[in-house]
Amino acid sequence: MTDGMNLTLNIWRQTGPDDKGSIHSYQVEGISSDMSFLEMLDVLNEQLNARGEEPIAFDSDCREGICGMCSLMINGEAHGPEVTTTCQLHMRSFKDGDTITIEPWRASAFPVIKDLVVDRGALDRIIQSGGYISANTGSAPEANSVPVPRDKAMRAFNVATCIGCGACVAACPNGSASLFVGAKITHLGELPQGQPERYSRVVDMVGQHDHEGFGGCTNIGECAAACPKEIPLDVISQLNKDLRTALKQGH
Amino acid sequence: MADPVTKHPTLIEGARASRTSIALKFLMAVSGLVFVGFVLGHMYGNLKAFAGHDAFNEYAHHLRELGEPMLPHEGFLWIMRVGLLVALVVHVWAAVALWRRAQKARPIKYVVKKHTGAIPASRLMRTGGLTILIFLVWHLINFTIGKVNVQGGETDDPYNLLVDTFDVWWMTLIYLAAMAMLGAHLHHGVWSACQTLGITGTAQSRARAKTLSLALAIVIAGGFSLVPIAVLAGIID
Numbered sequence: 001m002t003d004g005m006n007l008t009l010n011i012w013r014q015t016g017p018d019d020k021g022s023i024h025s026y027q028v029e030g031i032s033s034d035m036s037f038l039e040m041l042d043v044l045n046e047q048l049n050a051r052g053e054e055p056i057a058f059d060s061d062c063r064e065g066i067c068g069m070c071s072l073m074i075n076g077e078a079h080g081p082e083v084t085t086t087c088q089l090h091m092r093s094f095k096d097g098d099t100i101t102i103e104p105w106r107a108s109a110f111p112v113i114k115d116l117v118v119d120r121g122a123l124d125r126i127i128q129s130g131g132y133i134s135a136n137t138g139s140a141p142e143a144n145s146v147p148v149p150r151d152k153a154m155r156a157f158n159v160a161t162c163i164g165c166g167a168c169v170a171a172c173p174n175g176s177a178s179l180f181v182g183a184k185i186t187h188l189g190e191l192p193q194g195q196p197e198r199y200s201r202v203v204d205m206v207g208q209h210d211h212e213g214f215g216g217c218t219n220i221g222e223c224a225a226a227c228p229k230e231i232p233l234d235v236i237s238q239l240n241k242d243l244r245t246a247l248k249q250g251h
Numbered sequence: 252m253a254d255p256v257t258k259h260p261t262l263i264e265g266a267r268a269s270r271t272s273i274a275l276k277f278l279m280a281v282s283g284l285v286f287v288g289f290v291l292g293h294m295y296g297n298l299k300a301f302a303g304h305d306a307f308n309e310y311a312h313h314l315r316e317l318g319e320p321m322l323p324h325e326g327f328l329w330i331m332r333v334g335l336l337v338a339l340v341v342h343v344w345a346a347v348a349l350w351r352r353a354q355k356a357r358p359i360k361y362v363v364k365k366h367t368g369a370i371p372a373s374r375l376m377r378t379g380g381l382t383i384l385i386f387l388v389w390h391l392i393n394f395t396i397g398k399v400n401v402q403g404g405e406t407d408d409p410y411n412l413l414v415d416t417f418d419v420w421w422m423t424l425i426y427l428a429a430m431a432m433l434g435a436h437l438h439h440g441v442w443s444a445c446q447t448l449g450i451t452g453t454a455q456s457r458a459r460a461k462t463l464s465l466a467l468a469i470v471i472a473g474g475f476s477l478v479p480i481a482v483l484a485g486i487i488d
């Protein structure tokens with residue numbers, strides 16, 4: 001074991017939504033490579049508290065890669081250099097003497113609340129506009145009453161792993177949320193229960209996406225490279241195909 | 252934590268498929284594929300230069316008679332011209348609309364941004380497209396509308412105008428640079444169009460679309476480049 005890493009952190013500070021904000025430089029010392037990235041920020045915040053400075057605001061909740069709350073643009077990559085969430089990123093991915101630039105997700109649809117915390121309510125509203133299946137309430141139906149073909153079930157499960165973190169938007173040069181919308185469209189569109197609302201859903205969700213001010217997709221692929229859940233680009237093809245079908249059906 | 256800061260968190264009502272950003276992409280993809288069809292045919296015609304003066308001029312002349320007597324003289328040519336002009340207006344209009352939307356979607360840029368997962372061509376689409384547009388204007392002045400012979404020679408003989416043009420090294424250079432841009436545009440554009448049209452729903456079909464995209468880029472950019480290179484090298488004279 002060495003004495004740990006010394007790092008220079010360039011971090012975006014912004015006191016509130018209306019503040020202009022700017023990059024501030026901090027030094028941290030003796031960071032263990034076993035620490036998670038957020039623990040490293042916790043260390044910095046303890047130092048700031050001790051000095052009587054305002055700690056850095058950043059989002060996190062589960063810290064085990066399943067809730068989608070953590071964010072952070074780390075050295076120009078959403079969730080940093082590994083294919084994982086920021087909370088599951090460890091300091092062994094960095095080395096002593098590194099300079100690390102940390103910024104919030106940048107999108108007009110994700111306004112900064114404070115420092116590194118952004119409001120991702122736009123994604124919730126996209127879900128609200130159509131990312132659901134309407135079902136009568138009552139006791140849970142028998143699980144095998146509606147059979148789902150194996151391949152469709154697998155695809156739906158795989159894309160249902162999207163945690164709504166917004167890394168795809170953060171990484172996209174167009175600020176588009178197409179990977180997120182595509183994941184939801186594919187997830188619900190593969191299941192029999194999702195069929196009745198399939199084509200009104202895609203129009204409503206894309207309409208809300210555009211209304212929130214996200215950009216249009218140009219199939220660059222930085223979203224899929226940044227996605228911690230490895231959602232593939234073919235969900236965007238599926239999204240486009242479903243929208244094309246909806247167009248034909250007069251939605 | 253603070254309250255959400257989105258100014259107008261509203262749900263929209265009555266969304267229409269035809270009004271979405273994806274509908275714009277459909278227009279872009281279809282007009283782009285119209286161009287791909289055209290440049291393939293155009294490239295085939297250019298390669299006639301290797302068959303000599305008479306074969307090339309005869310081809311140019313034949314284009315004017317195509318479809319006669321069903322169509323009037325130059326009828327086919329004018330249908331093509333109008334079709335291409337419409338496609339160009341649609342393509343550029345949609346490009347500008349999506350460009351502006353993208354700029355509004357990220358008003359504050361990152362201090363540091365890597366482009367993991369992107370091929371360079373994909374990030375050259377807008378500036379590259381603009382370059383192609385500027386080249387296109389010059390190209391039409393050069394060979395079609397204006398007929399400019401930079402060597403001051405005759406302009407009513409298509410073959411001789413071509414040879415006189417590409418005998419000048421910097422004309423060939425401009426042309427080759429434009430073809431490199433076109434190649435890059437197609438390298439990403441054809442794949443992007445497949446994706447936009449929703450025909451790349453599996454890992455396999457995505458791999459196939461990318462191969463097709465690269466192949467078309469090489470064939471088209473390479474095929475167009477052969478004639479000016481051959482003229483400059485003295486193989487065509």
Ligand code: HEM
Nearest residue numbers: 218279280283286287346376380381384440441443444447
């Ligand atoms: C006249 C100037 C042109 C401009 C300004 C232009 C611009 C653009 C832009 C901005 C895109 C979308 C970017 C993207 O998908 O990443 C695009 C897509 C495309 N362009 Fe062009 N382009 C031009 C000419 C051409 C030509 C001459 C061709 C064909 C030879 C072409 C073929 C395509 C194709 C196939 C696409 C893909 C459509 C899609 O994304 O779904 N473009 N173009």
Ligand code: SF4
Nearest residue numbers: 162163165166168227
């Ligand atoms: S698609 Fe991936 S990157 Fe985008 S919100 Fe879902 S999990 Fe996050």
Ligand code: FES
Nearest residue numbers: 061063068070087
């Ligand atoms: S904090 Fe829950 S995914 Fe990172």
